[in-house]
Amino acid sequence: MLSPASPPSQEDWNRIDARVARTDEDRWLSSRYAPRHERRALVALYALNVELARVRLAVSEPTLGAIRFQWWREALEEIEAGSPVRKHDVVQALAACVQQGAYSVKALMRLVDGHETAFEADDRALEPEATLMALAACQFASTHGWGKHIQTLAPAYAATRRGDSRAYGPIMPRVPSAIRPALAHARLRGLYSQGKVPGRLTRRWVVLRAMMTGRV
Secondary structure (H helix, E strand, O other): OOOOOOOOOHHHHHHHHHHHHHHOHHHHHHHOOOOHHHHHHHHHHHHHHHHHHOHHHHOOOHHHHHHHHHHHHHHHHHHHHOOOOOOOHHHHHHHHHHHOOOOOHHHHHHHHHHHHHHHHHOOHHHOOHHHHHHHHHOOOOOOOOOHHHHHHHHHHHHHHHHOOOOOOOOOOOOOOHHHHHHHHHHHHHHHHOOOOOOOHHHHHHHHHHHHHHOOO
16 A cells, blocks of 8 residues: 655755756756656656765765665655655655656665665665666656666766766667656766766756767
């Protein structure tokens, strides 16, 4: 049984959207090309990813990290069980998305588990970039034929974004138009591989080109 929580208000969504824009501009820019319903689902997903990724910035002790990841795990379990939803805007947004069938709790748990594994190993290369990208793509098409490509593309994009790699990575076929709002930001790896930190206008242009051409 899913939680009967009231949906977040427009103010709540605006606040979450602004947070993602500030902390994860790449993905936020891609999400601008999604219809309203799917855009909200993407923003909720990316907001969760931001919360999980920042654990490594907030704490270094393994025990403290475990406590924070368990908090999110329990919050998701409560959504699935129909328990009262925690008074946290991202939890409430995720509850609304789960109610609407955008995500399963099991799928979101994989994101939590992946970030915890990376935190425990102190290895950002283990962060669940492919899981995140796959969940985003599924908002637009449950069957899109790009599952294997995402597994290749996601870590390459993440490595260049972190500055861990200067390799552009694999040459990909054109992304199907339906799922481009979930993947267009990966085209920025071209600039990251050159050691460049693109400005806002450049980011917007690169993502727009990816949306138009499907080249990532």
